[in-house]
Amino acid sequence: MRIGIFIGDASGERTTVAGLLDNARAAESAGFATGWVPHIPWSLDGLSALALAGTVTERIELGTAVMPTYTRHPLSMAQQALSAQAAAGGRVTLGIGPSHPVVIEKMYGLAYHRPIAHTREYIEVLRTAFAGSGQVVHEGELYRTDAMLAVPGGSPLPILVAALAPQMLKLTGEIADGTIAYWANERAIGEHVVPRLGAAAAAAGRPAPRVVTGLPIAIVDDPDAVRDQAVVALDAYTAIPTYQRILARGGAAHPVEVAVIADEAGALARLRSFADAGSTDLCAAPLGLGPDPVATRRRTIDFLAGLTPAL
Numbered sequence: 001m002r003i004g005i006f007i008g009d010a011s012g013e014r015t016t017v018a019g020l021l022d023n024a025r026a027a028e029s030a031g032f033a034t035g036w037v038p039h040i041p042w043s044l045d046g047l048s049a050l051a052l053a054g055t056v057t058e059r060i061e062l063g064t065a066v067m068p069t070y071t072r073h074p075l076s077m078a079q080q081a082l083s084a085q086a087a088a089g090g091r092v093t094l095g096i097g098p099s100h101p102v103v104i105e106k107m108y109g110l111a112y113h114r115p116i117a118h119t120r121e122y123i124e125v126l127r128t129a130f131a132g133s134g135q136v137v138h139e140g141e142l143y144r145t146d147a148m149l150a151v152p153g154g155s156p157l158p159i160l161v162a163a164l165a166p167q168m169l170k171l172t173g174e175i176a177d178g179t180i181a182y183w184a185n186e187r188a189i190g191e192h193v194v195p196r197l198g199a200a201a202a203a204a205g206r207p208a209p210r211v212v213t214g215l216p217i218a219i220v221d222d223p224d225a226v227r228d229q230a231v232v233a234l235d236a237y238t239a240i241p242t243y244q245r246i247l248a249r250g251g252a253a254h255p256v257e258v259a260v261i262a263d264e265a266g267a268l269a270r271l272r273s274f275a276d277a278g279s280t281d282l283c284a285a286p287l288g289l290g291p292d293p294v295a296t297r298r299r300t301i302d303f304l305a306g307l308t309p310a311l
Contacts, residue, residue: 001275004034010285024053028060031308036065047080054088063093066162078129086153097162130156164246173200178210185258188250190277213279216259218287219300226289
């Protein structure tokens, strides 16, 4: 399992441009295989952040986790992704997903309509745009485009999909390069995500997909002492039905049961269990818990750096 880390805020911390660049440099220097950015309302635009990070790094893979699809036409997403790819010299992976009805309908006022068909066509347009012919022609049911697109220095990007439900996992295995899963514990990864994703890829004659597992992690001496603080920090995720379902598939009642909150030995055992379940990549979100959140986050990053580039 390759060890990666969020270089943009994923647990409440606000990341400035300067902070993002510092985090990207530090992640590469520490040997992390991957650096990830979210796309959330209080953060930098995900692809813009990666374009910036690409200019101050040389080796580390950079990925979005994840860009919402309904809010951008796939042609616009493709142009911006290719621009970030050009800035990073070919090291960008595009993580996308339809997001959630509460985000698309309430925040953006758009229809969360037919997410499976939408995602399938969206990826088809992206693949055409990434092919590099200079023309993007697509005549579909949901998207129609006949446009020029040629980004200097751009090259095809791997596409990962935030897939948790059975039909979305099937689609991802058929046409994408892997999934980014959040709030899926070892049981959910091993019994639900990996089998469905792998079966769909095999049936389509595609390589085994990546399984990028997003995990909040805090290295602490006394997990019980910070549990209530962690519950409060993660409680908002319980209101999202998609996350409720993936928690239930793993037999978990709350995100705190999925998060890795332990000392170094306990955390190592948990991460090995994720690798054994079929996770190919870790996307770690260090949590600041306890009386000194900065120290906890630093201890967590140091622990993860000690596992790099892979477990």
